[in-house]
Amino acid sequence: MTKIASQSYFQDVCDAAVAALETLGVVVTAADLATSFEAPNKKGFGDAALPCFPFARQLKMPPPKIAEKVAEAFHAPPAVVKVAPISGFLNIWYDPGIVASEVLPSIQEAQHRYGASDEGAGKTVCMDYSHPNIAKPFGVGHLRSTVIGNSLKRTLEHRGYSTVGINHLGDWGTQFGKLIAAFREWGDEDELLREPIKHLYSLYVRVHQEAESDPSWDDRGRQEFKKLEDGDPANRELWQRFRDLSLREFGRVYQRLGVAFESDAGEAFYESKLSSLIERLTKEGHAIEGDDGALVIPMPDTEEEPPLLLRKADGATTYATRDLAAAEYRFTTYEFYRCLYIVGSAQALHFKQLFTALKQIGYEWAERMRHIEFGWVKFADSMMSTRQGNIIFLNDVLSEAVDKTRSIIAERNPDLDDPENVAEQVGVGAIVFWMVSVKRQKDVNFDWDEVLSFDGRTGPYLQYTHARVGSLIARYGKQIPTSSVDYKTLSTEEERQLLLQLADWPRRLSQAIQFYEPQILASALLDMAQAYNRFYQNVRILDGDQSAVEARIVLADSLRIVLNSGLYLLGMGAPSRM
RNA sequence: GCCCCCGUAGCUCAUUUGGAUAGAGCAGCGGCCUUCUAAGCCGCUGGUAGCAGGUUCGAAUCCUGCCGGGGGUGCCA
Incomplete structure (x- = not known):
């Protein structure tokens, strides 16, 4: 329908x-x-x-x-x-004139709030996205969660929801024991301060390689992690530094992407809550001990879902335990209307179990949880590998895109003001748009040619269209007329098509929220940009008699407004010139 | 073995939650800058929607089976 x-x-x-x-x-x-x-x-x-x-x-x-x-x-x-x-x-x-006389003034009046509403007023949505691992590179894989989460967050806010962005950092686990041991052995202070993540990650890779031939590293790692858990001041301090330095570096990426979180409570944050949680669940009979000593929450349909593993046979907890604790904490803290997990499809079963477990415990709010899943980011075998492991550093990807943009600007628009700022917005925007323009369930292939393509249905196409309208309006030089505009003069097919695209925008926003799918916005914006470019190509906007020019300029400016706000909702910059 | 996701033009993707003759972009070929930014616009070429059934007035979309790819399947997250 x-x-x-x-x-x-x-x-x-x-x-x-x-x-x-x-x-x-x-x-x-x-x-x-x-x-x-x-x-x-x-x-x-x-x-x-x-x-x-x-x-x-x-x-x-x-x-x-x-x-x-x-x-x-x-x-x-x-x-x-x-x-x-x-x-x-x-x-x-x-009749385009009548449609225009309803739609265009409403855009002009609402400006960037066109399509906004207060449907979410009083409702809080928790959003768990990005969640990189401390001491590991922020890879292109994490980008997908980050970008989808950020776009959904902005879109929900546009519709009146309060949102809580939660960066559930991977900042705990036995690997930190190994990392501490490795840092004590080979660590370099200067290197740590200069390139914290590259340094820590190389230590991480090295200690795992060493451990293959020398199993004593596993023991050392375990010992150091045990000390960390027991609150050993030296290990605690080292862990804190790794975390702070990693977060500071992630912060630089987040800044480039325009991403901000309300909370960075990660796995470590919930550690202290686990033993009481386990005790309570055991006492209430929700958790039972299996034959082999592990503690689980059984699922109603064992065929479909294996039991949720609360505590391993060796006494260690699992990520499921932490997610359970996190869900409880988030509900008591935020009383969310929705709690969204923007996490890859690989963890679909995990979240199914988690939600079922919450329901079994008796939380009626379990039905407010949603796993917003997305497909893999795959790599063509060539090109992708950096020296250390098979990971592309996101910052390198962004810089590559910005470099390309810089050279395009030098070639096509050498007199542009502040080219560096524009290159940053367009380069980063190209990457963001590339990710957000495919339905999230689908896998995407990271291919440099495709990612760095600026022609056709791409981020730069939208930004370029936006910049061109802005430039047109500057050339017009007067205030956008707000009253007594004769919209009857809008009669060409190009004008009609653009108008209908603009009229359809609020519906597209609703769909994007209904399906938690930013791609719907990306697609709608491409369609309206294309409609505008045809209009721009075939109709002389600024020429002709005054009443016709006025109607067309309001139409063009309305496109600019919607494009500007749409780019923001996707998490992209909208330079006024490029 | 069992469960979930995916399969649409040479490539990358749409198809608005079952509608009309399945549409874009890229690549290829051919046009458009002494006029509002050519990161643009126009035209041509390109299809048995994996295969076979079923439901329906109507199926890329829903159901069943098969083929192919990916993921998961209590102690990694």
Whole structure:
């Protein structure tokens, strides 16, 4: 079922269709029809269409006949210029002037809040995303969670929700014991301060290599981690430094991406809560001990879901335990309306178990949890590897994109003001858009040629379109007219298409939230940018008589407003020149 | 073995939660800058939607089976 934007001209159309159907003896409500109308997918079929197939059975009449009858009985409201029955559909053409006179002033008035609402007022959404591991590189894999989470966060806020961005850092675990031991053995203070993550990661890689031939490293690692857990001041301090330095470096990436968190409570944060949690669950009978000494929460359907492992046979807890503790903590702290986990599909079963366990414990809020899963970021075998392990450092990727942008600017727009800032926004924007423009369930292949492509349906295309409108409006040089604009002058096909794209934006926002899918916004913005570029190419916006120029400039400026706000919602910059 | 996800043009992806003749971009070929930024616009070429059934007035979309790819399957997260 397809919905069309709920503008008032559309309400009129629904009412008229209800009346027309009534003359045939069909009783429906305008609300029913509102969800039945579709946007025709083909040129020449108008701007909206009502499928008449569902009425065929009741009327005992072939759908094309019904469409014909409805068209005859249809009293067209002012916004409709033409109605025609086509192969079982009732097709409707709008008067662009009337649509424009409703849509464009509402954009001009709302500015960047066009499409916003207060539907989320009073509702808090917790969002667990990004969650890199301390002392390890921030890779391209983490980028997907970060970028999707950031975009959803901004979109939810646009719709009135309060959001709590939580960076659930991987800052605990036995690997820190090894890392501490490795740092004591080979660590270099200067190196640590200069390139903390590269240094720590090389130690991490080295100690694992050493451990393969010399198992004593495993024991040393265990001992150091035990000391860390027991609060040994020296180990504690070292761990804290690793964490602080890593976070500081992540911060630089986050800054480039425009990402900010309300909380960076990671795994370590929940450690102190685990023993009481386990004790309570055992006492209440939710957790039971298995034959081999492990403590689990059994699942109702063992075939479907294996039990959730709370404590291993060796007494150590698991990430499931920490996630359970984190869920409890988040609910008591934030009383969330939704708690979103933006985590890869590989962990789908884990979250299914987690949510089931919460329900079994008796938390009615378990149903407010959602796993927002996404596919893998894969790499073509060449190119991808850096010397240490198979990881691309995100900062290097971003810098590569910025370098390319810088050289394009030098070539095409050498007089541009502040080229460095523009290169940063466009380069980073290209990467962000590349990630967010594919439906999140799908795997993506990291391919330099594709990621660094700036032509066609790409981030730079959107930004370039935005910059060009901005430049056009600057050339216009006057205030955007806000009253007594004659929208009747908007009559070309290009103008109509752009107008309908703009009118559809609020609906696309709703869908993006409904499906937790930023790609919907990316796709909508590309469509409207393309509609604008055709308009720009084929219609001289600033030439001609004053009333026509005014209407066109309001149309162009409205596109600029929506594009600007849409780029923000995707997590991209919108330079005014490029 | 069992469970989940994916399979659409040479490549990368859409297809608005079942609608009309499945659309874009890239790549290829051909056009458009003395006029608002050519990171743009226009045209051409390109399809048995993995395969086979089923449900429906109507299926890329829902169901079943098979093929192919990926992931998961109590002690890594």
